[in-house]
Amino acid sequence: MKRTTQRKIISRMKMFPSISGVATKVLKLLDSPDSTATQVEQVLKQDPGLTANVLKITNSAYFGMPSKVGSVRQSVVLLGWERVSKMVMATCVNAIMDRSVPGYDLPPGELWRHSIAVSVTAEGLMKELKMAARDEIFTAALLHDMGKLILGSIVKEDLDSIKSAAEQGVPFQIAEQKVLGTDHAEIGGQLLESWSFPSELVSAVRWHHEPDSDPDANPITDLVHVANVLCLMIGIGVGVEGLHYEPSPSATKRLGIKPTQLELIASQTLEWANELTDVFT
Amino acid sequence: MKYIVQVGDMKVGVKGDEIVTHALGSCLGLMVYDPVAHVGGLLHAMLPLSKINPQKAEANPYMFVDKGVPCLFKEVYNLGGQKERLIVKAAGCGSPIGKNEMFKIGERNYTVLKKLLWKNNVLLKAEETGGTISRTVYLDITTGRTTIKSGREERNL
Numbered sequence: 001m002k003r004t005t006q007r008k009i010i011s012r013m014k015m016f017p018s019i020s021g022v023a024t025k026v027l028k029l030l031d032s033p034d035s036t037a038t039q040v041e042q043v044l045k046q047d048p049g050l051t052a053n054v055l056k057i058t059n060s061a062y063f064g065m066p067s068k069v070g071s072v073r074q075s076v077v078l079l080g081w082e083r084v085s086k087m088v089m090a091t092c093v094n095a096i097m098d099r100s101v102p103g104y105d106l107p108p109g110e111l112w113r114h115s116i117a118v119s120v121t122a123e124g125l126m127k128e129l130k131m132a133a134r135d136e137i138f139t140a141a142l143l144h145d146m147g148k149l150i151l152g153s154i155v156k157e158d159l160d161s162i163k164s165a166a167e168q169g170v171p172f173q174i175a176e177q178k179v180l181g182t183d184h185a186e187i188g189g190q191l192l193e194s195w196s197f198p199s200e201l202v203s204a205v206r207w208h209h210e211p212d213s214d215p216d217a218n219p220i221t222d223l224v225h226v227a228n229v230l231c232l233m234i235g236i237g238v239g240v241e242g243l244h245y246e247p248s249p250s251a252t253k254r255l256g257i258k259p260t261q262l263e264l265i266a267s268q269t270l271e272w273a274n275e276l277t278d279v280f281t
Numbered sequence: 282m283k284y285i286v287q288v289g290d291m292k293v294g295v296k297g298d299e300i301v302t303h304a305l306g307s308c309l310g311l312m313v314y315d316p317v318a319h320v321g322g323l324l325h326a327m328l329p330l331s332k333i334n335p336q337k338a339e340a341n342p343y344m345f346v347d348k349g350v351p352c353l354f355k356e357v358y359n360l361g362g363q364k365e366r367l368i369v370k371a372a373g374c375g376s377p378i379g380k381n382e383m384f385k386i387g388e389r390n391y392t393v394l395k396k397l398l399w400k401n402n403v404l405l406k407a408e409e410t411g412g413t414i415s416r417t418v419y420l421d422i423t424t425g426r427t428t429i430k431s432g433r434e435e436r437n438l
Contacts, residue, residue: 105432169378229377232377233307233375233377234306234327235303236304238304239415240432243307243377243378243414246378246381247377247383247384249381252381262384263328268334270327
C-alpha cells in the first residue's frame with residue numbers, strides 16, 4: 001500500500017464518528033438469553049435521543065400499533081426484543097449512512113437504502129432456506145458497506161486506476177486491493193473490530209465479497225454475500241462498480257439455494273426494503 | 282412532463298414528455314416509440330418469468346418480463362401507437378462476473394424478451410445489453426432520442 005494512502009485511511013478511520021455506546025450495549029444484551037425488557041429500557045435511558053427515535057419508529061405505520069406506545073419497555077413487550085434491537089441498531093447508523101458516497105457514485109440515501117435492502121434480503125433468504133434464526137444477520141447486512149464511507153474520498157482520487165485494474169477481469173474489491181492495498185470490506189471489518197463488535201459480525205463484513213476466505217465458514221457471511229449481489233443486480237445501491245463482483249458458487253452451494261428461491265426473494269425484496277426505509281423517513 | 286420509472290414499473294408518454302429510468306443492472310429496460318404518433322413508453326422489469334410469484338405478478342405485472350412487455354405495447358397502442366411503426370430498443374440485462382449461473386438473471390431476462398419479440402414479429406432496432414455496468418436510460422418522446430448514461434459516459438442508443 002502507498003504510504004500516503006495508508007496514512008489517509010488511518011486518519012479517516014480515527015475521525016469516523018463512533019457508533020453510540022448504547023448500540024454496542026444493546027448488541028451485547030441481544031447475545032444474552034437472560035436479557036429483560038427492563039434492562040433494555042435502562043440501557044436506552046442513557047441516550048434520550050435514541051429512546052425518542054425508538055418510540056417514534058414503534059408508533060410508525062409500519063408496525064400498525066392499535067394505540068400509542070409511550071415507553072421502551074412497552075415497545076419491547078409489544079414488538080419483541082429482537083425487532084426493537086434491530087430498530088436501535090438501524091437508528092444508530094441511519095445518520096452516518098444516509099449521506100452521499102462520492103467515490104462510489106452513491107447519491108444521498110442510496111447507501112442507506114442498499115444497506116436496509118441487503119438486511120431484509122438476507123433475512124428473507126434465511127427464512128426461505130429454513131435456516132435457524134440468527135439475529136445478527138440483520139446487523140451484519142446493515143453494516144456490510146461501512147468501509148465505503150471511509151474509503152469514498154480515497155477511491156475517488158484513484159478511481160481511474162481502480163477501474164483499469166477491474167477491467168482486467170478481476171472483481172472490484174480485488175482492483176481496490178491492487179491499487180489501494182486494501183478494500184472497502186476489509187476497512188469495514190477493521191472499523192467494526194475497533195467498535196468491539198462480535199467477531200461473527202466483523203467476519204461477515206470483512207468477507208462479504210470473498211465468503212470462501214472467512215476462516216469461520218460462517219453462514220451469515222454467505223447470506224450477506226448473496227443478498228448483497230442480488231440487491232446490486234436489481235439496482236439498489238449500485239454505484240460506480242456496477243455489478244463487477246463475483247458471486248461465489250461455493251457460498252450458494254453451502255447455503256443450498258435454488259435459482260427459483262433466489263428469484264422469489266428478489267421479487268419480494270423491493271417491497272420489504274421500501275416498507276422498512278419508510279419507517280426512518 | 283418528466284416521468285421516472287422505478288424498478289418493476291412502466292410509464293408511457295406523449296409529445297413533450299421525457300421518461301427516465303435509473304440503475305438498470307440485471308433488470309431489462311425496454312423502450313418503445315412511435316415516431317409518427319409521437320408516443321412511447323419505458324418498462325423496467327426485474328425478473329424473467331411471473332410464475333415465480335403469481336400473486337406479485339397479479340398486483341404488479343411490470344416486475345416480470347413475460348407480463349410487463351405485452352402491457353407496455355398495449356399501453357402504447359392505447360395512446361395511438363401502431364405496431365408497424367414502433368421502434369423498439371433494449372438496455373440492461375447485465376450480470377455479475379464469474380460463472381455462477383444462478384445470478385445470470387440478466388441473461389434470462391434477455392432470453393425471455395427475445396422469445397416474446399420473435400413470437401410477435403418485432404425486431405429490436407438497437408440494444409445495449411449485458412456486461413457489468415449500471416445504466417440510466419432517457420427516452421425523449423418528442424424526438425424518440427434514447428440516451429444511455431453510465432457513470433460519466435453518455436451515448437445515444
